[in-house]
Amino acid sequence: MTDERIPGIDPSVPPSGDGCMECLAAQGWWFHLRRCAACGHIGCCDSSPAQHATRHAQESGHPFLTSFEPGEDWFWNISTDEYYDGPALAAPTSHPVSQPTPGPAGRVPADWEQQLH
Numbered sequence: 001m002t003d004e005r006i007p008g009i010d011p012s013v014p015p016s017g018d019g020c021m022e023c024l025a026a027q028g029w030w031f032h033l034r035r036c037a038a039c040g041h042i043g044c045c046d047s048s049p050a051q052h053a054t055r056h057a058q059e060s061g062h063p064f065l066t067s068f069e070p071g072e073d074w075f076w077n078i079s080t081d082e083y084y085d086g087p088a089l090a091a092p093t094s095h096p097v098s099q100p101t102p103g104p105a106g107r108v109p110a111d112w113e114q115q116l117h
């Protein structure tokens with residue numbers, strides 16, 4: 001258990017919140033959510049208009065993103081473009097099931113499907 005640590009993944013850090021930090025600050029919206037496995041930053045996925053998760057990974061040098069969607073537990077490394085198996089991270093490991101996808105509630109435009117990347 002001790003030496004199974006993967007550099008760039010810190011299982012002890014809780015997620016930053018229920019939604020993309022930057023989208024919430026900018027009144028934006030997201031499709032799916034991703035969690036930085038190093039610092040817990042929650043950002044929006046590459047299909048979302050603003051792609052904050054990947055931008056965070058690039059700007060911070062934190063290569064591992066994991067899904068913050070209920071029932072998903074994969075890790076993705078933006079440096080190698082490969083999926084990985086990773087450790088169980090600090091709870092919660094997804095946004096609340098009651099939270100809509102896309103989200104957040106009330107901010108998603110009617111034509112959101114046309115705005116996906």
Ligand SMILES: [Zn+2]
Nearest residue numbers: 020023044052
């Ligand atoms: Zn975002």
Ligand SMILES: [Zn+2]
Nearest residue numbers: 036039041062
């Ligand atoms: Zn990070």
